[in-house]
Amino acid sequence: xxxxxxILKECDIRNILFxxxxxxxEKKYEKMLVRxxxxxxxxxxxxxxxxxxxxxxxxxxxxxxxxxxxVYSFFGISTNSSGTRTSPEEPVEWxxxxxxxxxxxxxxxxxxxxxxxxxxxxxxxQMEKVCPKDISVKKNEKLFDSFxxxxxxxxxxxxxxxxxxxxxxxxxLDRRLVxxxxxxxxxxxxxxxxxxxxxxxxEEPVPERIMEQLKKSNLLVRQSFSRQMASGSNDNVxxxxxxxxxxxxxxxxxxxxxxxxxxxxxxxxxxxDYQYVTEEHMRIIIEHNPxxxxxxxxxxxxxxxxxxxxxxxxxxxxxxxxxxxCMTDEKYKNPDRxxxxxxxxREYPIRVKRIQQEALLLKFTRILYICGHSFGDHAxx
Numbered sequence: 001x002x003x004x005x006x007i008l009k010e011c012d013i014r015n016i017l018f019x020x021x022x023x024x025x026e027k028k029y030e031k032m033l034v035r036x037x038x039x040x041x042x043x044x045x046x047x048x049x050x051x052x053x054x055x056x057x058x059x060x061x062x063x064x065x066x067x068x069x070x071v072y073s074f075f076g077i078s079t080n081s082s083g084t085r086t087s088p089e090e091p092v093e094w095x096x097x098x099x100x101x102x103x104x105x106x107x108x109x110x111x112x113x114x115x116x117x118x119x120x121x122x123x124x125x126q127m128e129k130v131c132p133k134d135i136s137v138k139k140n141e142k143l144f145d146s147f148x149x150x151x152x153x154x155x156x157x158x159x160x161x162x163x164x165x166x167x168x169x170x171x172x173l174d175r176r177l178v179x180x181x182x183x184x185x186x187x188x189x190x191x192x193x194x195x196x197x198x199x200x201x202x203e204e205p206v207p208e209r210i211m212e213q214l215k216k217s218n219l220l221v222r223q224s225f226s227r228q229m230a231s232g233s234n235d236n237v238x239x240x241x242x243x244x245x246x247x248x249x250x251x252x253x254x255x256x257x258x259x260x261x262x263x264x265x266x267x268x269x270x271x272x273d274y275q276y277v278t279e280e281h282m283r284i285i286i287e288h289n290p291x292x293x294x295x296x297x298x299x300x301x302x303x304x305x306x307x308x309x310x311x312x313x314x315x316x317x318x319x320x321x322x323x324x325x326c327m328t329d330e331k332y333k334n335p336d337r338x339x340x341x342x343x344x345x346r347e348y349p350i351r352v353k354r355i356q357q358e359a360l361l362l363k364f365t366r367i368l369y370i371c372g373h374s375f376g377d378h379a380x381x
Contacts, residue, residue, distance in 0.1 A: 001185050002111055004057070004097070004104035004123065008043050011120040016040070018147050019121035023156030033148075034139055036124055039131055041138040046100060054079050054103045055092060056185070057110070058178055060122070060162075060169040063091060072162045074126065076104070079186065094127045105185075109177040114168045118161045125158060180305035184281065187326040191333045195321050198335045199266050205236035211256045226252045240340035244294060245355065250344060258343035266321050277322040279303075284310065284320070286341070288329040292359035295352060296332060298345055310345055 017040075021033050059075035074092040096102040106119075204211075214225060226249045230242035241255040276282075281303035289296045298310035300323070327333055332341070345352050 001056070001105040001181070002108060004106060005043065005046060005048065007106065007111075007116060008040070008120055008123065011117050013037070013040050014143060014147055015117050016121050016124060017143075018151050019118070019157060019161065020124060022151040022154040024152075026152070029152060032128075033144060034137060035135075036128060037140060037143075038135050038138040039124060039128055042098075042131075042135055043127075046098075048097075048100050048103050050103075052100070052102055054105055055096075056105045056107065056182055057092060058107070058182070059089060060165050062166065069159070070162070072122070072166065074123070077182070078102075092126075094123075095130050098127060098131060107178050107181040109181055110169070110173060113172050114165060118165060121158070122161060122165060174304075176304040176306075180281065180301070180303055183301065183305055184283075187283065187285065187328070191327040191330060193325040193327065193333065193335070193338060195266060195323075195325070198325075198338060199263055202263070202335065202339070205234070205238060206256075211253065215253045215257070222251055222253055223249065226250065235336075237336040237340050237343075240337050241344055244340065244344045245348075245351065248351075250348060254347045255340065255343045258347055259339055262317070262321065262339075262342075265317050269318050269321055273316070273318045274322045277319055282319070283323045284325045286325060286327045286329070286332050286338070289356065289359075291363040292356050295356055295359070296329065296341065297356075298341065 017033060017036055020036050021029055024032055055076040055078050057074050057076040060072060061075070062070045063073035064071045075089050076092045077089055092104070093102070097104050111119075214222060226242050229239045229252050230246075230249050232239060237259070238252040238255055242249050242252055244250060282300055285297075285299055285301055287297040287299075300308040300310060300320075302308070325338060327338075332338060
């Protein structure tokens with residue numbers, strides 16, 4: 001993401017003023033030249049607190065007509081400090097930006113298809129319309145003289161710039177990339193865990209020789225051990241794994257084997273795996289499941305924002321271990337819990353889906369039951 005304030009501060013103000021004043025009538029020229037430069041000086045000193053709400057600019061198109069001429073507006077979505085989207089797409093409120101009440105951002109993929117100085121000129125044009133008339137006047141005659149004679153005799157190009165930007169936003173920009181960059185930005189505001197943080201300092205809670213012997217035992221012995229882990233007071237990775245299905249206790253030996261495989265493969269990851277995951281912007285998302293709180297929704301997201309269901313996907317394990325793990329719910333940040341969840345989802349993908357579907361069906365049934373009773377009570381009245 002690129003901050004709008006940085007875009008404006010980093011632009012060549014000489015070129016921006018040239019775009020904004022080129023072709024203006026002589027009586028209006030000097031007045032607007034000074035006003036745009038004064039606005040630039042005001043923005044150069046603007047400071048926006050980090051905790052303020054943010055608006056991400058994702059669109060630019062005609063929003064009406066004024067004196068027979070088309071009027072264009074930027075459109076964006078607002079998010080709060082935690083990265084949660086708080087509004088649908090709507091016209092950008094430049095007043096909030098000028099007051100320092102909101103941070104404005106532009107996705108990096110947008111800046112790849114749109115000229116930064118043309119965008120800056122359009123932003124200045126729209127800001128000037130809502131900027132107070134009594135801002136402190138600033139002049140720079142040396143700067144003005146460097147282009148005044150050229151811009152006064154030229155033709156106004158702002159309408160053409162607006163059409164070029166509208167075309168880029170509406171037709172040349174891959175909306176999937178925009179959508180994904182917004183998701184990535186929001187995900188990075190949540191808890192992000194690296195595999196190294198989980199695996200490098202991890203200690204086996206049960207002696208390895210016991211787990212190896214248990215793997216060779218018959219099914220009844222393993223089931224008994226798993227139930228003991230689920231019902232005991234221990235809170236290690238195996239206990240968390242065993243408790244994920246209270247009705248049919250998972251086999252902790254499968255958890256042990258899965259983690260052992262993960263740790264072994266993590267030490268052998270190659271450069272090509274990291275390159276692939278980085279280029280595809282792939283990451284693991286652990287998201288709260290409102291219908292089954294202990295079985296979150298886990299999926300993989302790529303650079304186009306497309307989701308691949310984790311329990312049904314078969315990515316190379318080495319590539320999976322190159323991905324960051326983004327938690328949108330803080331209760332999943334415990335390393336043992338993350339390991340237990342991932343082991344369970346990989347070992348029992350069909351069971352995970354079944355339990356989640358049953359929980360969702362039960363929730364819908366409860367809603368229908370409550371709605372039915374509420375409707376019946378109103379009918380009696």
